[in-house]
Amino acid sequence: MQSRDLKANFSVPPPSAMAAVPDAYVQGNIRLTLEDPELWKTFCEIGTEMIITKPGRRMFPHCKINLSGLIPCAKYILLVDMVPEDGFRYKWNKEKWEVAGKAEPQPPCRTYLHPESPAPGSHWMKQSISFLKLKLTNNTLDQHGHIILHSMHRYHPRFHIVQADDLFSVRWSVFQTFTFPETSFTAVTAYQNTKITKLKIDHNPFAKGFRDEGTTKKRRSNKNPICPEKRSRTSNISNRDSEEDSPPDFCRSSYEGYDGDGGDLPKRKGADGAKEQRYSPWTSDREPTVRTESPAGTDPRDMYNAEQLVPAPASYQPYRFHEYGKSPSPSSSVSSSGTGRGSFESRVPDVATVPDHDPSKPRAHEVGPSPGGPQPHPAPQDYSGVLNMSVAQAGKPGVISHHIYGPYAAEQPLGQWSGPGPAQYPPPPHHLTADYATQAVHHGYHHGNVAEWSQYPLFSYSCW
DNA sequence: TCACCTTACACATTTGAATGGG
DNA sequence: ACCCATTCAAATGTGTAAGGTG
Numbered sequence: 001m002q003s004r005d006l007k008a009n010f011s012v013p014p015p016s017a018m019a020a021v022p023d024a025y026v027q028g029n030i031r032l033t034l035e036d037p038e039l040w041k042t043f044c045e046i047g048t049e050m051i052i053t054k055p056g057r058r059m060f061p062h063c064k065i066n067l068s069g070l071i072p073c074a075k076y077i078l079l080v081d082m083v084p085e086d087g088f089r090y091k092w093n094k095e096k097w098e099v100a101g102k103a104e105p106q107p108p109c110r111t112y113l114h115p116e117s118p119a120p121g122s123h124w125m126k127q128s129i130s131f132l133k134l135k136l137t138n139n140t141l142d143q144h145g146h147i148i149l150h151s152m153h154r155y156h157p158r159f160h161i162v163q164a165d166d167l168f169s170v171r172w173s174v175f176q177t178f179t180f181p182e183t184s185f186t187a188v189t190a191y192q193n194t195k196i197t198k199l200k201i202d203h204n205p206f207a208k209g210f211r212d213e214g215t216t217k218k219r220r221s222n223k224n225p226i227c228p229e230k231r232s233r234t235s236n237i238s239n240r241d242s243e244e245d246s247p248p249d250f251c252r253s254s255y256e257g258y259d260g261d262g263g264d265l266p267k268r269k270g271a272d273g274a275k276e277q278r279y280s281p282w283t284s285d286r287e288p289t290v291r292t293e294s295p296a297g298t299d300p301r302d303m304y305n306a307e308q309l310v311p312a313p314a315s316y317q318p319y320r321f322h323e324y325g326k327s328p329s330p331s332s333s334v335s336s337s338g339t340g341r342g343s344f345e346s347r348v349p350d351v352a353t354v355p356d357h358d359p360s361k362p363r364a365h366e367v368g369p370s371p372g373g374p375q376p377h378p379a380p381q382d383y384s385g386v387l388n389m390s391v392a393q394a395g396k397p398g399v400i401s402h403h404i405y406g407p408y409a410a411e412q413p414l415g416q417w418s419g420p421g422p423a424q425y426p427p428p429p430h431h432l433t434a435d436y437a438t439q440a441v442h443h444g445y446h447h448g449n450v451a452e453w454s455q456y457p458l459f460s461y462s463c464w
Numbered sequence: 465t466c467a468c469c470t471t472a473c474a475c476a477t478t479t480g481a482a483t484g485g486g
Numbered sequence: 487a488c489c490c491a492t493t494c495a496a497a498t499g500t501g502t503a504a505g506g507t508g
Binding site: 204 | 467468469470471474475476477478
């Protein structure tokens with residue numbers, strides 16, 4: 001459905017995109033699918049939460065994808081970054097997420113570079129690609145290259161495929177961006193929804209020790225003789241949840257409150273909101289669709305909702321902005337969602353390329369609270385033209401050893417990321433920085449509300 | 465008082481070096 | 487000398503609980 005529409009769009013990229021993308025073949029044939037979509041959806045239905053810690057925490061589920069349609073002999077670089085779902089901060093209140101105000105200024109935007117980058121298309125296509133090592137942190141001064149996020153804020157990962165011969169001679173003019181609705185999550189320093197905790201324990205091997213069947217009971221009973229407060233918050237709640245909330249309604253129960261306080265939220269709709277608010281702010285509209293079936297069709301892995309061709313970064317930024325801007329409130333989005341697609345379709349015009357996307361399936365970020373994203377976004381940082389990358393396992397055998405992430409954050413005030421790293425990251429002549437600098441401007445140009453997204457470019461730091 | 469964050473902890477998996485056999 | 491499989495300890499990844507912070 002929507003995928004088709006998007007595809008149509010894909011074939012007719014914006015002028016800017018067209019101009020910047022000489023190779024149509026690459027643009028239109030790359031296909032990226034998410035692995036283990038069912039697991040992601042399971043979490044998504046409840047409201048995925050990702051722990052962020054100072055030293056950095058892995059994601060679970062972690063991002064794992066499959067690629068196809070690449071030119072076997074051409075080299076590509078794979079990147080992942082996290083983009084805000086919207087411009088709000090949330091709080092967990094009475095078993096549901098509620099908006100707690102405007103989002104905090106965005107932390108330094110970092111992009112995770114897959115350690116095997118660059119590699120031939122054949123390499124990327126022969127097996128699934130895991131971003132297991134990607135870590136999230138709430139430490140804005142982090143010097144390990146982890147992706148910095150704000151707690152109690154919503155994000156979703158964005159995958160970028162860049163055709164480049166090597167890390168130092170990147171041809172930034174050709175790359176595509178993909179996102180999956182089911183991968184959106186709330187960054188937290190401690191789990192709020194006990195259902196999520198349970199899911200994590202049940203599925204993450206490292207948390208095996210907390211499973212009921214295992215030593216968990218023993219351990220818990222010993223350690224926690226009686227902790228009414230906390231216990232109630234976890235065990236009790238979890239029990240109650242499992243008992244009271246029927247699986248199919250996870251989203252609703254969890255986010256009912258959202259609309260409730262929407263009053264002070266910009267662009268919140270009343271009637272619609274009321275009705276919609278029953279759904280999760282970010283999962284609401286997709287709830288009926290994504291939750292149980294794959295948007296793209298029978299194959300859940302085809303759920304990638306947006307394949308974007310961003311030869312000119314400008315194209316996708318605007319798209320994003322547009323995307324959110326059109327669905328300012330969960331209510332509105334939901335309402336439309338009756339179908340949930342109102343917001344989605346609205347952004348289509350700005351999408352350079354979005355093949356195989358099912359329009360009928362609303363996306364997490366395009367619906368819910370996120371919508372407001374752009375406008376209400378609080379004083380965004382200036383990331384224009386900045387790119388920061390972290391190379392996982394740098395130095396390992398068989399792994400690119402380029403240390404391209406920079407310890408800039410520590411030295412640089414958040415709002416001063418106006419350019420490539422200092423001496424240590426001499427920015428060789430490449431198009432990236434320039435493109436992004438332009439991009440921001442561009443967005444502003446084509447989209448009145450660019451403010452927020454235009455300042456949240458793909459790369460936050462120029463590493464080379 | 466409250467919401468959120470940090471830290472130490474115990475338990476689990478993963479990793480990689482060391483070892484031994486073929 | 488090489489390859490492979492096994493073992494084992496260290497490193498790393500988990501959620502929990504308790505305390506700290508504003």
